[in-house]
Amino acid sequence: MYQFDDVAARERAVGGDETKRLIADFNRDWPDMTRTRESFVLVQTVDG
Template sequence: MPAAIFVVRATVPDPARRDAFDRWYRDVHLPDAIKSFGVSKAWRVWSLTDPAVHQAMYQFDDAVSMERAVGGGEMKRLIADFNRDWPDVTRTRESFVLAQIVGA
């Protein structure tokens, strides 16, 4: 089965809060999500087109393990923690299945 990618896109509207958000995501949320989801690979990016947009991607072995992780109680806890710490940051979530890899 191909790998699956779970993507969380967040918009941090206040430029003065982006550094704090970046530190929190790096030091608190990303490590917690990696452990909670049971993934070995995750990455984050900030948009160059729209500096308010932050995106995190979590790679799962397959769609079944992704659906199990994002549909469970740990996901609800992660969402509650995020909402508590960043109530003004809106998010969208999307799930993808890997179609192709080219190169190393």
């Protein structure tokens, strides 16, 4: 599980060249395994 400051930071992280390389490595090493990713945005407000 990863936590990012905002959606834009998450998009930069998962869309970068390093992530693409890791995905390619995964697909090469486990060609019959389905890779999945789920994400959600958690919003917290504080009334004060």
